[in-house]
Amino acid sequence: VELRIAFIGFGKVAQAFARMIESRRDYLLREFDLSWRTMAIATANHGSIFTREGIDLTEAVAAMESGANLHKLGGAFAARDPYEVLERCPADILFETTTLNPTDGEPAATFIRQALERGINVVTANKGPVAFAYRELKTISVRNKASFRFEGAVMDGAPVFNLAEYCLPAATVKGFAGVLNSTTNVILEGIEEGRSFEESLSEAQRIGVAEANADYDIDGWDACVKAVVIAKVLMEADIDPRQVARKGIRGVRGEDMRSARNEGMTIRLVARGWRDGLRTCLSVSPERVPLDSLMGSTRGTSNALILETDLMGEIAIVEKSPGVEQTAYALLSDMLRIRSSMSGRHSIG
Amino acid sequence: VELRIAFIGFGKVAQAFARMIESRRDYLLREFDLSWRTMAIATANHGSIFTREGIDLTEAVAAMESGANLHKLGGAFAARDPYEVLERCPADILFETTTLNPTDGEPAATFIRQALERGINVVTANKGPVAFAYRELKTISVRNKASFRFEGAVMDGAPVFNLAEYCLPAATVKGFAGVLNSTTNVILEGIEEGRSFEESLSEAQRIGVAEANADYDIDGWDACVKAVVIAKVLMEADIDPRQVARKGIRGVRGEDMRSARNEGMTIRLVARGWRDGLRTCLSVSPERVPLDSLMGSTRGTSNALILETDLMGEIAIVEKSPGVEQTAYALLSDMLRIRSSMSGRHSIG
Numbered sequence: 001v002e003l004r005i006a007f008i009g010f011g012k013v014a015q016a017f018a019r020m021i022e023s024r025r026d027y028l029l030r031e032f033d034l035s036w037r038t039m040a041i042a043t044a045n046h047g048s049i050f051t052r053e054g055i056d057l058t059e060a061v062a063a064m065e066s067g068a069n070l071h072k073l074g075g076a077f078a079a080r081d082p083y084e085v086l087e088r089c090p091a092d093i094l095f096e097t098t099t100l101n102p103t104d105g106e107p108a109a110t111f112i113r114q115a116l117e118r119g120i121n122v123v124t125a126n127k128g129p130v131a132f133a134y135r136e137l138k139t140i141s142v143r144n145k146a147s148f149r150f151e152g153a154v155m156d157g158a159p160v161f162n163l164a165e166y167c168l169p170a171a172t173v174k175g176f177a178g179v180l181n182s183t184t185n186v187i188l189e190g191i192e193e194g195r196s197f198e199e200s201l202s203e204a205q206r207i208g209v210a211e212a213n214a215d216y217d218i219d220g221w222d223a224c225v226k227a228v229v230i231a232k233v234l235m236e237a238d239i240d241p242r243q244v245a246r247k248g249i250r251g252v253r254g255e256d257m258r259s260a261r262n263e264g265m266t267i268r269l270v271a272r273g274w275r276d277g278l279r280t281c282l283s284v285s286p287e288r289v290p291l292d293s294l295m296g297s298t299r300g301t302s303n304a305l306i307l308e309t310d311l312m313g314e315i316a317i318v319e320k321s322p323g324v325e326q327t328a329y330a331l332l333s334d335m336l337r338i339r340s341s342m343s344g345r346h347s348i349g
Numbered sequence: 350v351e352l353r354i355a356f357i358g359f360g361k362v363a364q365a366f367a368r369m370i371e372s373r374r375d376y377l378l379r380e381f382d383l384s385w386r387t388m389a390i391a392t393a394n395h396g397s398i399f400t401r402e403g404i405d406l407t408e409a410v411a412a413m414e415s416g417a418n419l420h421k422l423g424g425a426f427a428a429r430d431p432y433e434v435l436e437r438c439p440a441d442i443l444f445e446t447t448t449l450n451p452t453d454g455e456p457a458a459t460f461i462r463q464a465l466e467r468g469i470n471v472v473t474a475n476k477g478p479v480a481f482a483y484r485e486l487k488t489i490s491v492r493n494k495a496s497f498r499f500e501g502a503v504m505d506g507a508p509v510f511n512l513a514e515y516c517l518p519a520a521t522v523k524g525f526a527g528v529l530n531s532t533t534n535v536i537l538e539g540i541e542e543g544r545s546f547e548e549s550l551s552e553a554q555r556i557g558v559a560e561a562n563a564d565y566d567i568d569g570w571d572a573c574v575k576a577v578v579i580a581k582v583l584m585e586a587d588i589d590p591r592q593v594a595r596k597g598i599r600g601v602r603g604e605d606m607r608s609a610r611n612e613g614m615t616i617r618l619v620a621r622g623w624r625d626g627l628r629t630c631l632s633v634s635p636e637r638v639p640l641d642s643l644m645g646s647t648r649g650t651s652n653a654l655i656l657e658t659d660l661m662g663e664i665a666i667v668e669k670s671p672g673v674e675q676t677a678y679a680l681l682s683d684m685l686r687i688r689s690s691m692s693g694r695h696s697i698g
Contacts, residue, residue: 020660024519027519028519031519032518032519157660157661158661158664159512159516159517159664162515162516163508163512163516166511166515166516167508167511167512167515167516167682168508168682169381169681169682169685169686169689170373170376170377170380170381170681170682170685171678266641291640291641292615292640292641292645292646292648293646294643294646294667296641296646297641297642297643297645297646299641306667306669311369311506311674311678311681312506312507312675312678313668313669313670313671313672313674313675314668314669314670315507315508315666315667315668315669316665316666316667316669317664317665317666317667318643318655318664318665318666318667319662319663319664320655320662320663320664320665321662321663322662323662325660325662326661326662329520329660329661332518332519332660333516333517333518333519336518336519337518340518
């Protein structure tokens, strides 16, 4: 089966995904009866294009890397913006990986909404649209028989939502606790090693873990939005990121780390979810955790999520030192899931 | 859909499973269109029975708990042994949870082979038949269009094989490392706390973690057989448990633990698998691991398995303090997977 695919957002994650699938064309065709034709790519700074015949994805990646405008690719028509791409381009799957506005999930949520309304399956690595519009987008996807998948929204390609959906049948998630933000983890490790908060932040920025403006991570927003995604999808919670009790790591000093260490503890930015009657409560804050606990063992960019369930007790999933490849894998895993939900001889579930 | 189910082996795990499903009849019917009728139960010491009308599973559990023979249950015919049950009882799923002979996987492998030959789906919590006869049993299951599922063989109900099959599509497992045996973990913890090896073993037996004869755990056989199961199923390895480089924890002394501790380390019985060219190599031995590492964080009966993959890097699954309920959940999870592979409106994948 040849799927027509389109991209809105074509940054590092989408490019890594493009390389991942293009270098495995034979394998994916043979094992999953999956092939694809790239119909459109919309970017913020390199133009937006659509075609009738298909774009060479490898050429598109090369153009992005060299800083060229995509309009120069052969056989491509220029589009004004992503909205025109969505209107004019026929696609079976939209890969949405735009830069996120973390306070409202836009414009990603609008792109996704419009695609789902047109019956296009959507795969996103963006947590914002899920945190702010999960129920609405899910309803539209069901009504239009289009998939809405977002494994990459939390913990990159580590299975979180697929784990719950396909591996924990009949089990109910009652609560969770997790170390979900890499930047704060790297900063806290720096403070633990004797550097100041500012030095640790600079180091995290230098190695590419933290953005130039890292307030969103440091103040706990990133972990908070991820906690909301987990709560909405796995616990059917109705909660807004702004309602979450949230405390970032700005107040954490070297002496806090040292005094924790003296007691066999360390400090992590922990996101928690639990039920209080019918309500789901969330919190994000720096917590003392034992050095020899699962959360204490998260080093560097590693993440961990502990799910408390009724039938299966506590299980955890840990992702070690993820990079852009792991987020790209989330897109591939969702693409294969969509492929397997279509008819055909091959299936992953 | 009403599935006809049968049990060979009806000990603690099967009884916990029976209670789990019987107490959720309405829920499982509503959410998964799943109902069942128990056609036969074969035990080693409480008789073997089969029926035409169905056995009351709750009554059967009560009979086992009171030490009664199952022959006394209403409407049940006595069978000589499990083999007669397999011959005379029509069933859609066989739940195989007999006591394991760890050196050859028998008689479990024979029960499973005969059931699959007759086209009966099999769910087992036994690692032995998988370790010794995986390829043969898988071949028979494919030929007879019957499922062969064994999520409970490693790490109880924590998704290991389902995780790889449904959540890591197109990713290849290149190696693994895990703390897979609870008894040795509890003993090592006891030694760490200052008790002798013998005292720690007695304590593990007293709290019901270790068997009266715990040699199988202590000498690393249990971890070894589990490692073989992982290697055969996830790495397509062709290896026999007797070929594994295996060292148990008998030699571990308090001073070893203390000297490790002084360096921020602890000792765990670690099972490892890796590729060496086309060969898959396995080892089981006590290893020093950092206290603040994932494996160092496994306390009490907790287990952890780290999978090294090509596309998804390293991810780990951790099961905290599992008990018999978690193994029972493995049976339920496999049962729901079989249900969803049949036609019908409900599906978990």
